[in-house]
Amino acid sequence: MSLATRLPPELWCAIWELLPYEDCVSLSHVCRYWRDIAIHCPRLWTHLEFCSFVHGETCECVLCGTQEFDDSGDPLGPFVRTATTPPGSTNMRLILALAARSGALPLHLSVHTEPVRTDLTLLEDFGARLVTTGASDRLVLLHVAFEDLSTLRCLLGGLKRLPALTTLVTEQLYDDDDDIIIDAQSWYDSDEIDMPLLESLILIGVGWPVQDRGSTVAFPSLRSLACSFWDAEDVEVALNVCPALDELHVLDPFLPQRPIEYTWRLEGNTLSKLERIPFVRVSGIAYRSEEWAIDNFSGPSRPEFYLRYRGYDAPSDYALDIWLDLQDVELVGLTWTHPTEDYVALTVESSNGVRRTLIQ
Ligand SMILES: [Zn+2]
Numbered sequence: 001m002s003l004a005t006r007l008p009p010e011l012w013c014a015i016w017e018l019l020p021y022e023d024c025v026s027l028s029h030v031c032r033y034w035r036d037i038a039i040h041c042p043r044l045w046t047h048l049e050f051c052s053f054v055h056g057e058t059c060e061c062v063l064c065g066t067q068e069f070d071d072s073g074d075p076l077g078p079f080v081r082t083a084t085t086p087p088g089s090t091n092m093r094l095i096l097a098l099a100a101r102s103g104a105l106p107l108h109l110s111v112h113t114e115p116v117r118t119d120l121t122l123l124e125d126f127g128a129r130l131v132t133t134g135a136s137d138r139l140v141l142l143h144v145a146f147e148d149l150s151t152l153r154c155l156l157g158g159l160k161r162l163p164a165l166t167t168l169v170t171e172q173l174y175d176d177d178d179d180i181i182i183d184a185q186s187w188y189d190s191d192e193i194d195m196p197l198l199e200s201l202i203l204i205g206v207g208w209p210v211q212d213r214g215s216t217v218a219f220p221s222l223r224s225l226a227c228s229f230w231d232a233e234d235v236e237v238a239l240n241v242c243p244a245l246d247e248l249h250v251l252d253p254f255l256p257q258r259p260i261e262y263t264w265r266l267e268g269n270t271l272s273k274l275e276r277i278p279f280v281r282v283s284g285i286a287y288r289s290e291e292w293a294i295d296n297f298s299g300p301s302r303p304e305f306y307l308r309y310r311g312y313d314a315p316s317d318y319a320l321d322i323w324l325d326l327q328d329v330e331l332v333g334l335t336w337t338h339p340t341e342d343y344v345a346l347t348v349e350s351s352n353g354v355r356r357t358l359i360q
Contacts, residue, residue, distance in 0.1 A: 013041040021048055021098060042103035050095045051112045052122055053088035056148075059117035063087040086119060092126050099135040106164065107135060110143040113151050114173070120154040127158020140164050145171040152187050152206055161194040166221075168198060172205025191216055203227040204251065208234045217241055228253035232264045235296075239273040248277050250297060252284035252310075262292035275299050281306035 016024055016038065024045070028038040038044055055064050065081040099107060113123065130136040136159050144152050152170050170187065187206035198219050208227055222242040226249035229235050239245070266274065274280075274297070282293040285307055298305045 009037040009041070012037050013043065016041070017043050019044075021045060025094070025098070039101060042101060042105050045098045045102040046105050047108045048095050048098055048102075049110045049112065050091060050126065052090035052092065052118060052126075053114050054090050054119040054122055055083075055086045055088050055115060056117045056119045056121075057086065059086070059115060061115060061117075088115075088119075090122060092122065092129075096126075096129055096133060096135075099130070100133060102135075102138070105138065106140040107138045108141040108143075109139055110145070111151075111155060112145045114147050116147045118146070118148045118151060120148070120150055123151060123154040124158040127155045127160075130159060131161075136161070137163055141167045141169075143169040143171070145173055146205070147173050149185075149205055153185070153189055156188050156193060160192045162198075163194070164197060165195050166197050167200045168195070169200075169202045170204055170206055171202075188217075193217055195219060197221050200224045201226070202249075208238055218243075220244060223247065225249065226251060231261075232266050232270065235266055235274070236270045239270060245277050247279045248274075248281070248297075250280070250282040250293070252282060252286070252289050252293065262289045264292075264296075266296045271299075275302070278302065279304045281308065283308040285309045 012034070016027065019027075021044065024038055028035045055061065060067065060079045064083045064087065065079050067079045068076040070076055095109075099109075111123075127136075130139070139159075139162050142162070142165060144155060146152065149172070185207055187203055187208070199221055201219070201222055201224070203226065207230060219242045221244060223244060224247040225238065225242055225245055227238070228251045229238070230253070280297045280299065280302060282297050285293050286309070290307070293307060
């Protein structure tokens with residue numbers, strides 16, 4: 001009897017559960033015995049990673065075609081498409097097959113797409129096929145990393161309804177470490193989006209939708225939201241469709257090519273809705289956005305309000321207004337936020353508890 005058949009299948013499954021799904025695919029090709037065990041062990045196939053590097057039909061990279069330029073860099077003629085089929089590959093078929101092996105178990109899916117002009121039709125098709133196979137009903141976590149800002153919209157356009165989803169994370173793959181570029185368009189563009197159990201939503205690189213009157217989209221279970229706001233109306237929309245928020249993490253969308261105005265201020269109804277959220281943190285703050293962040297998001301009685309500055313724009317060489325509107329400061333403390341991290345936290349306390357914490 002070989003070693004492979006000496007251990008019971010349950011034990012093999014327990015060992016393999018610790019491996020990433022690619023290794024489970026590899027070991028399922030070792031021998032017929034292992035393959036039978038792996039295929040019939042749903043727990044091996046619950047954390048999957050879809051990728052697509054297929055270039056879209058509007059892509060104008062050097063792999064897709066050519067274009068001539070003059071000495072000053074201006075194009076001399078139109079882009080000439082030379083690739084007969086789009087370059088790039090995808091593991092879509094594999095992921096759909098593996099998702100079927102996970103049986104009825106909750107599914108975690110990460111999605112990675114490149115290049116900047118990726119094949120969006122393929123994304124929409126992938127979403128639609130997750131629906132027809134029933135996998136979308138079991139999705140509890142979806143993490144989408146992309147260069148093309150339309151990726152999430154297209155994927156969700158195919159998926160539409162995610163009844164079990166609790167966590168959705170978007171992550172824009174950008175070059176400059178510090179700059180968040182957000183799409184002025186919304187991260188979904190249909191009233192058919194339905195995520196009744198969504199608890200945590202992180203939006204980096206996609207904008208919040210401005211809703212039409214009569215829109216029925218809502219996220220009734222959402223407790224934690226991280227996103228950028230373009231203007232006061234964005235905040236109003238977010239608070240209206242997410243009535244159960246406990247945590248709001250505002251990402252200051254620093255846009256060097258397209259500066260946003262920090263002149264807008266929240267008013268009446270929106271401020272009182274915001275006041276119900278006990279924890280608010282604003283990240284990516286620079287000199288010009290500090291007052292905007294405090295005016296809009298500190299709140300008169302919020303127990304926890306955090307400001308996090310951009311790395312090279314720390315509040316050291318200009319007037320710092322962290323006491324703005326605070327009448328009864330009792331304690332100012334300076335601490336390391338974590339023994340292994342190089343962050344310092346400046347905490348301001350009043351009789352209402354910790355009012356502001358600046359992390360640098
Ligand atoms: Zn291309």
